[in-house]
Structures are given as C-alpha cells and as structure tokens.
Amino acid sequence: MARYIGKRLIYMFITLALIATFTFFLMKVLPGSPIASADKLSPEQRAVVEARYGLDQPLPVQYFNYMFGLLQGDLGISINQFKGADVTDVILSRMGPSAQIGFQGMVLGTFLGILFGMVAALRQNTWVDYTSTIVAIIGISIPSFVFASLLQYWFGLKWDLFPVALWKDGFMSSVLPSIALAMFPLATAARFIRTEMIEVLGSDYITLAKAKGASGSEIAFKHAFRNALIPLVTVLGPMAVSILTGSLVVEQIFAIPGIGEQFVKSIMVNDFSIIMGTTMFFSVFLIAIILIVDILYGVIDPRIRLSGGKN
Amino acid sequence: MEKILQVKDLELSFHTFGGEVKAIRGVNFDLYKGETLAIVGESGSGKSVTTKSIMRLLPEATSEFKSGEILFGGRDLTKLSDKAMQKIRGKDISMIFQDPMTSLNPTMPVGRQITEPILKHQKVSKDEAKKVAIDLLRLVGMPKPELRMKQYPHQFSGGQRQRIVIAIALACNPQILIADEPTTALDVTIQAQILELMKDLQKKIDTSIIFITHDLGVVANVADRVAVMYGGKIVEIGTVDEIFYNPQHPYTWGLLSSMPSMDAEDAKLYAIPGTPPDLLDPPKGDAFALRSEYAMKIDMEQPPPFFKVSDTHMAATWLLHPDAPEVEPPVMVIERMKKFPGSRYYEGGAN
Numbered sequence: 001m002a003r004y005i006g007k008r009l010i011y012m013f014i015t016l017a018l019i020a021t022f023t024f025f026l027m028k029v030l031p032g033s034p035i036a037s038a039d040k041l042s043p044e045q046r047a048v049v050e051a052r053y054g055l056d057q058p059l060p061v062q063y064f065n066y067m068f069g070l071l072q073g074d075l076g077i078s079i080n081q082f083k084g085a086d087v088t089d090v091i092l093s094r095m096g097p098s099a100q101i102g103f104q105g106m107v108l109g110t111f112l113g114i115l116f117g118m119v120a121a122l123r124q125n126t127w128v129d130y131t132s133t134i135v136a137i138i139g140i141s142i143p144s145f146v147f148a149s150l151l152q153y154w155f156g157l158k159w160d161l162f163p164v165a166l167w168k169d170g171f172m173s174s175v176l177p178s179i180a181l182a183m184f185p186l187a188t189a190a191r192f193i194r195t196e197m198i199e200v201l202g203s204d205y206i207t208l209a210k211a212k213g214a215s216g217s218e219i220a221f222k223h224a225f226r227n228a229l230i231p232l233v234t235v236l237g238p239m240a241v242s243i244l245t246g247s248l249v250v251e252q253i254f255a256i257p258g259i260g261e262q263f264v265k266s267i268m269v270n271d272f273s274i275i276m277g278t279t280m281f282f283s284v285f286l287i288a289i290i291l292i293v294d295i296l297y298g299v300i301d302p303r304i305r306l307s308g309g310k311n
Numbered sequence: 312m313e314k315i316l317q318v319k320d321l322e323l324s325f326h327t328f329g330g331e332v333k334a335i336r337g338v339n340f341d342l343y344k345g346e347t348l349a350i351v352g353e354s355g356s357g358k359s360v361t362t363k364s365i366m367r368l369l370p371e372a373t374s375e376f377k378s379g380e381i382l383f384g385g386r387d388l389t390k391l392s393d394k395a396m397q398k399i400r401g402k403d404i405s406m407i408f409q410d411p412m413t414s415l416n417p418t419m420p421v422g423r424q425i426t427e428p429i430l431k432h433q434k435v436s437k438d439e440a441k442k443v444a445i446d447l448l449r450l451v452g453m454p455k456p457e458l459r460m461k462q463y464p465h466q467f468s469g470g471q472r473q474r475i476v477i478a479i480a481l482a483c484n485p486q487i488l489i490a491d492e493p494t495t496a497l498d499v500t501i502q503a504q505i506l507e508l509m510k511d512l513q514k515k516i517d518t519s520i521i522f523i524t525h526d527l528g529v530v531a532n533v534a535d536r537v538a539v540m541y542g543g544k545i546v547e548i549g550t551v552d553e554i555f556y557n558p559q560h561p562y563t564w565g566l567l568s569s570m571p572s573m574d575a576e577d578a579k580l581y582a583i584p585g586t587p588p589d590l591l592d593p594p595k596g597d598a599f600a601l602r603s604e605y606a607m608k609i610d611m612e613q614p615p616p617f618f619k620v621s622d623t624h625m626a627a628t629w630l631l632h633p634d635a636p637e638v639e640p641p642v643m644v645i646e647r648m649k650k651f652p653g654s655r656y657y658e659g660g661a662n
Contacts, residue, residue, distance in 0.1 A: 204413040210368055211408075212428040212479065213401035216393075222427075226418045301418060302463040 001298075008294070012287045016280065020070060023279045024063055027272055053079050053273075066276065075280065076273035087277035091259060097167050098251065098258030101174050102243050105181025110239070112182070113189025114232070120190065121197030121228075122220055132190055139187025144246045148180040148253045165255040177254045181246050185239045189232055196228040203227075226300060233296050240289040244282060315486055315519050316342040316365070321379035321389075323364050332590050334360045336543040337379070342487065347513065347520040349530040349551075351566070352540035355587050358523045361540070362489045364389075365521075366406055367396050383487075402432040405480040409492040411472035415464035421475050422460030428482045447478040450515075451508060470501035474508065481512065488513075489521045494529060506532055527570050531555060536623070539563050542588045542598030544614075549624030556651035558644060559618075559626035561603040568643045581643070597628065605630060605638050621653070 041049070050056040054065060069076060075087035120132035155176055156164030162175045200206065201224055209223045244260075251260035259278060266274035297304045323335040335357050342348055350358040363369050365381055365388060381388040384403070388396070405428075408414040416424060425444040429435060435443070441460070448456035451474040464472060473493060480488055490509065494502040510533060513520055522533055530537055530551065537554040539547040539562065547560040558564055565583040572578075585602035588594050594601065600610035609615075609629050618631035629635055640648070648654040 204408055204410060205416040207368060208406075208408060208414045208476070208479070209416070209427075211366060211400055211406040213397045213399070213431050214427070215397055223416050223419070227416070230418075303417060303465045 104178035109182035109185030117193025349534035
C-alpha cells in the first residue's frame with residue numbers, strides 16, 4: 001500500500017509540473033497586461049514596474065524563475081489585485097469561506113443523496129421513488145447559478161430566512177451557498193445509490209441474508225449499503241470538481257470572499273501570479289481528491305484493497 | 312416416522328406482465344425427520360419455487376399463494392407474518408444456494424457472515440458466536456478456521472465458499488436444510504466432496520434435507536426418497552430405489568432414459584422431445600401428455616390423480632388406471648425394472 005501511494009505521489013508531482021507549464025504559457029498568451037493603467041504610464045515608468053515583477057525578462061527565464069519558486073513553495077507576489085501581497089497568504093486567507101461552503105455542500109449533498117437513493121430503492125416504484133427521481137433530475141439539470149438566484153429570491157428576499165449575499169453572519173451566510181452547491185452531488189448520489197441498491201438487493205447474497213432470518217433494515221444497512229456504495233466512490237472525484245467549478249460561480253453570486261470569487265477577478269485583471277497560484281492550488285486539491293478516492297475504494301471494497309497491495 | 316414438514320395442495324402463482332404464471336399447481340409431499348428428499352425435474356418445473364415458497368423467499372409483490380398449506384411445527388408457513396418468518400429462517404429451516412460465487416457478501420468477512428444467524432437467533436455473546444463459527448468451519452473441513460474467519464469471500468475457492476455457505480446454513484442446527492442445487496456450479500471433483508460432506512453432516516446433526524437437483528447421479532448418491540416434478544406438479548414420488556428401478560410415469564421414464572449410462576456403449580443419448588409446458592396457460596390434462604408417446608385421449612382432457620404403487624410409491628399417470636392398456640416402457644427402463652423385486656419385469660436374483 002505504501003509503495004502504491006508513493007508511486008501515486010510521483011505521478012501527482014509530474015501532473016502538477018505539466019499543469020504549471022501549460023497554465024504559465026496559456027496565461028502569457030492572454031491579451032492585456034497586469035499593469036492596470038499601462039497606457040497612462042510613460043515607457044520609463046512602465047519599465048520600472050515591469051522590472052519590479054520580473055516581467056521584463058525573456059519568457060523562458062520567467063518560466064524557469066517561476067518553476068524554481070514553485071519548487072520552493074513560493075507562489076510569488078500579487079501584481080495588482082492585492083498589490084504586493086504574498087500569493088500564498090492571499091489564498092490561505094481566502095480559503096476559509098470556500099472550504100466551508102464547499103465542505104458543507106459536499107457533505108449535505110452526498111448525505112441527502114444517499115438517503116434519497118436508499119429510500120427510493122427500498123420503496124421502488126412508489127411515490128417516494130418518483131419524488132426522489134424528480135428531485136434528482138432537477139438537481140442535475142438546473143445550473144447552480146439559476147438555483148442560487150432562486151434560493152436568494154425565495155429564502156433571502158421573500159421569506160428573509162437567510163442573508164441574500166455577503167459573508168457577514170457566519171454560518172447563516174453559508175447556508176444558501178452550501179445548498180446551491182449541494183444540488184449536484186445530491187442528484188448524482190441519489191441516482192447512483194438507487195440504481196446500485198436495486199441491483200444489490202436482487203443479488204444472491206441478499207437472498208442468503210434473508211434466508212438467515214435478517215430483517216429488512218438489517219439487509220439494507222448491514223448487507224446492501226456498503227456494496228451499493230462502491231460505484232458512488234467513483235463519482236466522488238467528479239463531484240468534487242463540480243463543487244470547485246460550482247464555487248467559482250456560486251461565490252460570485254453570493255459575493256462570498258472565497259478563492260473562487262478572487263480567482264475570477266484575478267483573470268479579469270490579468271494578475272499572473274494569482275492566476276497561477278490559484279490554479280496550482282485547485283490542481284493540488286483535485287489530484288489529492290482523486291488519490292483519496294482511490295484509497296477509499298480499498299477501504300470499502302476488500303477485493304480492491306488486496307490487489308492494490310500487490311502492485 | 313415423524314413428519315417434520317407437510318406441504319398440502321400448494322398452489323402458487325406469479326403475476327407478470329404476460330398474466331398469471333401458475334408455477335406450482337397443487338403440490339403435496341411430506342418430509343420425515345432425518346431423511347433426504349430429492350426433488351428432481353427440468354428447469355421451470357417448479358422445484359426451486361416450491362422450496363423458496365417454504366422459506367417464503369419469493370418476491371412478495373409478484374408471487375401469491377393461491378391455496379394449500381405448508382405445515383411446520385403446527386403452524387402454516389403460508390400465513391405467518393414476516394416477523395415470525397424471520398425467526399424461522401436460518402434457525403429452524405435454512406438454505407444452501409446454487410452459486411457459491413455470488414451467495415456470499417463480498418464486502419463482509421466470512422466470520423461475520425457465519426456468526427450473523429447465530430447472534431440473531433441464539434442468546435450468545437459475540438465471543439461465543441465466534442467460537443461456534445470456528446467450530447462450524449472446522450466441521451465443514453476448512454483448514455485454519457481461526458485465520459480464515461477474518462478473510463473475505465474472494466479469498467476462497469468455489470468449493471470452499473460452498474463449505475462456508477453450508478456452515479452458515481448449519482449455524483443454528485436447523486431441523487430442515489434446503490439445498491437448492493448445491494453442487495451445480497461446482498466442478499465434478501468438488502461436487503463429490505461437497506456431497507460427501509453433506510451426507511456426513513446429516514448423520515452428525517440429524518437434520519432433514521430437501522435436495523433440489525436435476526442431476527440424477529447426485530440423487531442416487533444422496534437421496535432416501537425422490538419426488539419428480541413436472542409442470543408445477545409432482546408426477547411421481549417414492550423411495551430412491553422405486554424411482555430408479557420401478558418408475559411408473561412416462562416423464563420419469565424419459566428422465567431415466569436420458570441419463571448417460573456406463574453399460575450402453577456408443578448408444579445415442581436419449582432426449583425427451585418437445586418443450587416444457589407454458590405455465591401461463593397450463594395444459595388441461597397431464598402436462599406431459601404432449602411430449603409423451605404413451606399419452607392417451609384422457610391425458611389430454613383430465614389431469615391424472617395419484618395412483619398408489621406401493622405404500623411409499625405414488626405416480627400421477629393414467630397408465631396406472633385399471634382400465635388403461637398395458638404399455639411397454641422404454642428398453643432402458645425395462646433393463647432397470649428387471650433388477651427390482653416387485654416390478655413386472657423382475658428376473659429374480661439376476662444381480
């Protein structure tokens with residue numbers, strides 16, 4: 001297992017290096033300059049500013065300087081968005097709200113999704129099942145920004161239950177954005193668990209469990225649940241991605257000072273080091289999720305655990 | 312002998328999109344204490360459904376008891392509540408399934424799968440249950456049982472898994488063990504081992520076994536009595552010798568004739584012509600009549616009642632009616648009957 005994880009870490013490193021390289025050059029291709037009022041500056045002034053951020057050097061030198069900094073964990077300093085602040089500090093200070101709504105959204109979505117899916121499977125072809133199906137279809141087909149606006153309108157404006165936007169009331173502020181983010185994982189988990197539970201409940205070992213005298217709930221939770229969970233683990237990765245991309249939009253709509261909101265702005269103002277830093281941060285996060293998912297497989301399914309050990 | 316289970320006039324149907332499938336159409340049999348009753352018949356004859364209905368393992372939504380009763384311990388199993396049935400399953404009546412590769416939970420250590428019914432039905436601690444489970448594994452011939460308790464099904468071979476399934480079935484010393492084609496999915500050498508194990512265990516714990524199979528070789532090996540099923544009915548029932556050496560029903564003749572024999576060199580293997588009856592619309596008379604060369608006019612119109620051949624032997628065929636013409640069974644069957652005292656072809660102490 002340790003060897004397997006070690007191998008995976010090396011792959012992670014290579015992947016990150018490739019992502020850094022691509023993003024770096026793609027960003028340089030973007031039109032515009034990070035220096036905000038570039039045309040108002042005299043050429044001399046401009047040269048001074050560019051020299052300060054190393055933008056005067058040839059591209060390959062900039063690239064190697066950046067990669068070298070990255071190796072040492074230095075993401076550089078913000079050029080215009082946060083005027084000279086260290087990128088790492090910016091990301092860390094912005095992480096709190098994003099992590100909170102992301103985590104709450106994911107947990108809420110997965111938990112409710114599993115619940116809906118289980119209930120739908122156990123009450124197959126009844127109104128419970130149909131309701132859960134409709135919820136799932138809505139969750140998958142309505143984009144998060146539409147859903148977010150609806151939440152704002154009903155729960156924020158009309159009923160005044162939660163703040164419409166901004167990050168000022170602690171947990172209360174996080175409720176609506178978390179719900180908006182939870183819809184996709186909820187829908188996905190509900191569909192997966194339902195399908196899988198129905199298949200598992202029809203399998204021979206469930207009949208054997210029945211023949212042992214197990215009750216309905218024992219069969220559902222002791223025998224079927226864990227087996228139905230295996231394919232859900234597969235979609236956990238894509239679900240994490242959806243939470244990430246969802247957060248870019250949702251944070252914007254709810255005006256939450258999170259990484260997503262800051263990322264979108266940094267692209268608008270061409271803050272190279274912030275774009276790079278945030279991209280790298282997201283990449284590390286995603287690749288880590290994928291690794292965790294692969295390890296989770298082994299925890300849930302003993303058949304995978306052992307074959308993983310042999311490799 | 313003590314009757315432990317009585318199935319009386321059992322009728323059961325499945326409700327499908329196509330209509331009502333009459334899977335069991337009046338089945339009667341008794342199971343005696345300590346005996347092995349084999350139920351044989353081709354696919355779709357209703358043998359699995361009969362035993363699953365005893366365990367009430369059929370999907371409640373689509374299956375329905377039409378009439379009859381299943382008497383066990385003074386109670387009619389067809390009328391018990393789910394709760395009451397759960398107390399019987401795994402404790403008084405337990406079951407071994409056909410495919411050991413899929414009948415164990417892949418994500419649960421086998422030890423827990425064996426202790427589950429023990430903890431469920433007996434008032435014992437976890438440690439005691441574990442001890443019982445280890446003893447059971449030893450009983451079914453699993454080496455290093457302590458170590459194997461923690462392992463998962465995929466770490467066992469097919470034969471070993473079937474031993475585990477047997478251990479689970481025996482966990483609470485059931486009075487009745489239903490074995491639904493327990494050796495069909497195994498290769499022949501392992502089959503023999505599992506059959507030996509089952510015979511051995513039956514002697515040790517004195518349980519009654521209902522053994523479902525379509526392998527007549529297996530029947531000859533394990534059974535005390537045999538019930539032949541066809542089209543949702545039992546057509547002939549008797550001791551193993553009576554069925555093998557003095558069969559009366561044309562379907563039993565067909566079954567025995569289609570069994571490969573060591574004596575009949577390079578003879579073409581016999582196959583029963585035609586296909587099993589459609590139980591959506593079962594035939595009016597004898598279900599086998601359309602495939603039988605011995606069918607008479609009455610076979611097409613009226614289902615035959617059971618005719619008594621001996622105290623232990625009954626067959627449902629009009630051929631046994633006093634007015635029926637005498638017919639000659641197939642040659643292979645006559646060869647068999649020659650060895651059976653009491654049959655009309657008996658040749659004395661030939662063997």
